[in-house]
Amino acid sequence: MAASMDTTPTWTIAQIADEFGVTHRTVRHYEDLGLISPERRGTTRVFHRRDRTRLNLILRGKRLGFPLEEIRTIIDLYDAPLGKRSQLEYVLAQIDDRRADLEQRRRDLEDALEELDTFERRCRAELTSGGRSAY
Amino acid sequence: MAASMDTTPTWTIAQIADEFGVTHRTVRHYEDLGLISPERRGTTRVFHRRDRTRLNLILRGKRLGFPLEEIRTIIDLYDAPLGKRSQLEYVLAQIDDRRADLEQRRRDLEDALEELDTFERRCRAELTSGGRSAY
DNA sequence: GTATTGCCTTACGTTTACGTAAACGGAAAC
DNA sequence: GTTTCCGTTTACGTAAACGTAAGGCAATAC
Incomplete structure (x- = not known):
């Protein structure tokens, strides 16, 4: 052998x-x-x-x-045979839910990143202004 | 009065x-x-x-x-007087950390949303194919 | 041989983010 | 006056996501 x-x-x-x-x-x-x-x-x-x-x-x-339990249902969903159409509509609904969730998160993220940018700029302005801040 | x-x-x-x-x-x-x-x-x-x-x-x-404790430090950071330059470098470092974190999350999100898209398309293809799936 | 290393299970402990019940105070409704 | 809503504090309970022993088995290291 x-x-x-x-x-x-x-x-x-x-x-x-x-x-x-x-x-x-x-x-x-x-x-x-x-x-x-x-x-x-x-x-x-x-x-x-x-x-x-x-x-x-x-x-x-x-x-x-995401909580672990939800993660389980999600990745199980990815792994599903995809042959049983009986549940496809349900799955699609799930997907929509998930997407709504994710897109809310994305908006949050974009906002947060943007604010970080403006905040950082404010900070840097402070730093390079030589220190004369209006008390 | x-x-x-x-x-x-x-x-x-x-x-x-x-x-x-x-x-x-x-x-x-x-x-x-x-x-x-x-x-x-x-x-x-x-x-x-x-x-x-x-x-x-x-x-x-x-x-x-984010955990609540971290959130506190973050929003306190936003609220800070911004007059005390003594800590600005530190704050900027913090911001960089935070941004790195957020950008990782954004990548995660984009990936997830993209996969949702392709997955949904696969599902819809299944549905409209009339049901003849290769058993 | 035995000592170390790596893996295993069982099970109680911990942190975070609240839920929930108990018991009280003051103002408005009847 | 007393019931009914707000609001308050105190304090124990809980679910999630592991941490952390404690103790045991099996293979390699010396």
Whole structure:
């Protein structure tokens, strides 16, 4: 028999945690909530590409401020077979909700960034004005 | 004497809570954390424009996913006298941090919205294809 | 052999952001 | 006068997202 035909890479929990900048506990927590379900070899977790993809989605979802439970439904939605049309209308509605949410966030963000700009300019003006501020 | 010269409007906690879509408890909580400090007439809170401005900032900060404590430092930063140049460099550094954060979030958001788009298109294609999906 | 290393589970602790109940005060309504 | 709304404080409760031991198993390191 040929030596090791399977070429798909795998990772340990330590590598995953390290690479994604989280703790083991966090990774296990995500598994507890059903956000990821890494393979098991015996009792040990073995991570595949799929798990990394999901972890990326999870972390992005977090940065966007979504609770983990919602993140689960979202990435499950992405993973769905897409063959069962019975639920497509529902899914589309979900998507609309999600988009509305995201677009509100985007408006917030644009506003915040803009204000940072003007504020920074005010600060810099102060700095270069030589210090004569109208007390 | 003329009747009531002072024309600046004020609000009660109920009006504020109602208008901003939060509870009394939430408003008081924000006061506990020093995010707002409404006037007191006797024991009762009286809200002014300034408080509403801050509440808007707070809620936006929340939608952006910032913890309340951070939000406090941010809006305090906006409110700062801007006369004490001693701290301006520090403030500018803070602003840079904040901007980096916000810009990461923006990238996340753009990605998410884009993926929603393509996903929705896939769904709609499924729907209008008449249902002949390759089982 | 045993000591270290890496992984595992179980389970209680912690922080954040409020919810919620209890108990009280003052003004208006009847 | 007393009931009914506002408003108040105090204080315990809770959900989410992990942190942090505590204890155990299995493989490599010496």
